[in-house]
Amino acid sequence: MADDQQRPSDELLRLAGAYGITPDYWGFDGTRRDVSADTLRGVLGALGVDASSPARIALATAHVEDMPWRRVLPPVVVVRQGRHGHVPVHVTDGDPVEVWLELDPEVGGGRREIAQADVYVEPRTVDGRLVGRATFTLPADLPLGWHEVHAEGPSAHAHSPVVVTPARLELPEVLRDRHAWGFMAQLYSVRSHASWGIGDLADLADLGWLSGRRCGADFLLINPLHASEPTVPVTPSPYLPTTRRFVSPLYIRVEDVRETAYLSAADRSLVEWSAETVLALDTDPGPIDRDAVWTAKRSALEVVFAAPRSAAREAAFVQFKEEQGSGLDGFALWCALSERYAGRAWPVEAMDPTSTLVTAARSELAERIEFHRWLQWVADCQLAEAQQAALDGGMALGIMHDLAVGAHPEGADSWALADVLARGATVGAPPDMYNQQGQDWSQPPWHPDALARAAYRPYRDMLRTVLRHAGAIRIDHVIGLFRLWWVPEGHSPAEGAYVRYDHEALVGILALEAHRAGAVVIGEDLGVVEPWVRDYLSERGVLGTSVLWFEHEMTGGPLAPEHYRPLVLATVTTHDLPPSAGYLAGEHVALRERLGLLTEPVETVRAAARVERERMIGLLRERGFLGEDPSEREVVEALHRWVMATPSVLLGVSLADAVGERRAQNQPGTDQEYPNWKVPLADGSGQVVLIEDLFDSPRLRSLVAVLQSRR
Structure with a gap:
């Protein structure tokens, strides 16, 4: 208190x-x-x-x-399809007003009249003027889309978007009569002999195709591929990008850019020399060196960018630029400015996208701006190829992309979208059982009112780009569409407060864009979540998330499989915990002790972890999933049998669990204390596992045999 x-x-x-x-x-x-x-x-x-x-x-x-009351129309109206929406219109009391709707051109366009409802609201004096409110009712049969409501009269001349969203997202037909499973992977950690030191989009294509064809997987969930800095040092966390809308060119496979095949001998040598500096890193078990990788790739990509493109390729590039519009232009400009001011503070004027300095930079840095536009086009092409490869391999969904909560406070989104982001506070989380000091993620939150005034277009544009080549999308911390924990400047993470958002608008627009893309939506709803939120998401067709170690009965024991929610992605573990082998060994406790993250005596936490493990093993035996004196592999497989016994429509399997990896990818609440997001995929002995060997791994094949028995 x-x-x-x-x-x-x-x-x-x-x-x-x-x-x-x-x-x-x-x-x-x-x-x-x-x-x-x-x-x-x-x-x-x-x-x-x-x-x-x-x-x-x-x-x-x-x-x-x-x-x-100062606005003629609300800045935006979001309504579910099949329901009557209501539009309040404010005019000088007694003035007439005409209201109509212009339909979205994507659904055929046209004009629809709107009837006034018989609703009386007491006038209000605002700024010395008596303002009346007339209420107009939107038809219930409006098509999905982004429409425009218009109001005209002596004291009214306004228009606002009307967004009609799906009442519910339905599962694709292929998933309506069966369950599906897929791998979960941190793409940067999954490398091949040709990866330049980091897992890339060609590796993603191979991983998707092989997972479908050789294992029968239906999806591949990967970490966010959002763009990082265009200069070194590169922030390692995929959950702290410079922008959530565009892709990190760090994941581009240079040799797969078509123009690379037609380079002159001299230029090809330049590309090969760049590759030589990092190809040896593919088998290095140490932390992934993004700085070395990006330095080498950027040099090679600059050579390829300078090569001529065919007429068709150039036309495709131009079309991509037109489709992405000012958002791409602004991001590319920010990248060019970041290169100009690399290693030093930006001038104050450069922080304003509308300043004279920035306007001049658009001309001065035109070539670099075009380079960064081109990088996004190349990445987009390779993403499309990866999704197609996954589907060709037999996957029902293909690639499941991940959307981070926010972006870096000094990144491209913070620069270009400053008018819809809040300043003086960051997003985080209150204390919980795994992070008892709370968390500060350092990301500026959406400003709720400013985002509404922008008609949610920045949010919509971000979703459209992420969904371009996705069979599904996971929304990290989906509760952020309802409320976010704001940590005011100068306060500890425990001294924050929840700020509520218009979830009907945010979830509705997400459903609309996913419907248009044909994608399934999964919300990561772990942690402290009000029960009605899960009910609401289920009603809208957004799947939830269940992690075995976090699911408990009212008595405190592990939740029985039959009690899991059907509409979820169920998993044994998550990227914020060690893989199952490490968790069973209590490494999550040892690591937090070593890093000083515990607020209780280590003996107490270790004893609780031992009780949790022993109780789980006992239940696995009771269910017949595990015998006496089991090996580590058998326990991990039994944990997956437990999740397989749930009614959950999707089952996610950590690729790290499949090969026996023990090291965590991330330890929440740390920055430099642990090599977060830098751990390459390896087996239980620390030996790096490359894609060439991955699907012949006896441990993976054994776990896949268990998974295939679900069908």
Whole structure:
């Protein structure tokens, strides 16, 4: 509970509520916790609201409560297909107004009249003007799409988007009468002899095709491929990208760019020399060196970029640029500026995309800007080939992409989308049983009101790009579409507050774009999630996530397989835990002790982990999944038999579990203390496993035989 000096006043609570800030929350231990007044003021400040005094609070409250009445139309209206939506229209009281709808050109266009509803709302005096509200009803038979509502009259001249979203995303027909399983892989860690030191998009194509053809897998879930910095050092975390919309060119396979085959002998030598510096890293069991890889690849790709393209290839490049529009232009410009100012602070003027300096840079850096556009086109082509290879291998879904929660505070999204991101706060998570100090992910959150004023277009554009070549998409921390834990500047991760978002709009637009792409959506709904949220997502056709070690009965024991939710992606483990072999050995406890992340005595945590493991092994024996004196491999397979016994429609299998890897890819709550996101795929002895040998691994073949028995 907040102490008396930190207890918010009623006026501050009212203002916070008007901006969607929750004044309390339930902790992972079941205790209700109040948010302090200082935290509320900090979060309001990040929203651009001054709550520093009672007078300022009163002024801000009056402003926010009058704001809807100042607008003729809402900035955007989001409605489910098959339902009547309502559009409030504000005009000078007594004035007439005509309202109609222009349909999305993608569904044929046209005009639809909208009828006024018989709803009376008391007029309101705003800024000295008496404002009335007329309510208009949208037809229930509107097609899916992005339409436009118009209002015209003596005191009205406005238009706003109307987004009609699917009532529910249905599973593809191929998954309606059977369960499906697939591998989960950190792509950068899965290498071949031709990988230049990091798993790439050619490796993704091979991994997808081989997983489908040789193992019968239906999908391949990979880490986010979002773009990192165009210069070194490269941030290793795929969950802290510079942008979530575009792809990291680090994953491009240079030799697979068509123009590489037609290079002159001299230019080909330059490419080969670049490759020589990193090809040996493919078999190195040490941390992945992204800086060395990108230095070599960038040099080689610059040579290929300078080579002439055929007329058809050039036309395809031009079409890609037109499709991606200003978003691609802005990202490429940011990349070119990042190269110009590499290693030093950007001038203040360069931080403003509309400044004179940046305008001049568009001309001065035109060649580099075009290079970065070209990199995105090449990556897009290779992503398309990887998805097609996965489908050709027999997969039902193909590649399942992952969408990170946010982007780097100094990255391309923060630069280009500053008007829809909040400043003065970062996204994180309150304390939980695995991170008892809370987490600060350092990413600026969407500003809820600003994003709505932008009609959610930045969010939509991001989704469209990620879904271009996806059979499914996993939304990391899907609760962020409902609420996010904001950590105000200068506060610890435990001193944050939840800020609510318009989930009907965010989930609806996600469903619309996934429907158009033909993709399945999975929401990572682990941790403290209000029960109604899971019900809502299920109602909308968004699958949830179940991890064996996190699923418990009310009595505290492991959740019985038959009690799992049907509409989930069920897994034994996750990338934030050690692979199963390491978890069974208690390495998650040893690692957190070594890194100083425990808030309880290590003996207590170790004993709890031992009880958890022994109880699970006992239950596996009771179910007949495990015999006496089992080997490590047999226990891991038994854990997968447990998950296979659930009604869950999707089953994810960590590729690390399939080869006996013991090392964690990531330890939440750390930065430089652990080689997060740098661990190459290896077996239990630490021997690197390359794609050429992966599918002949006896351990993988044994686990696959277990998985294939589910059907």
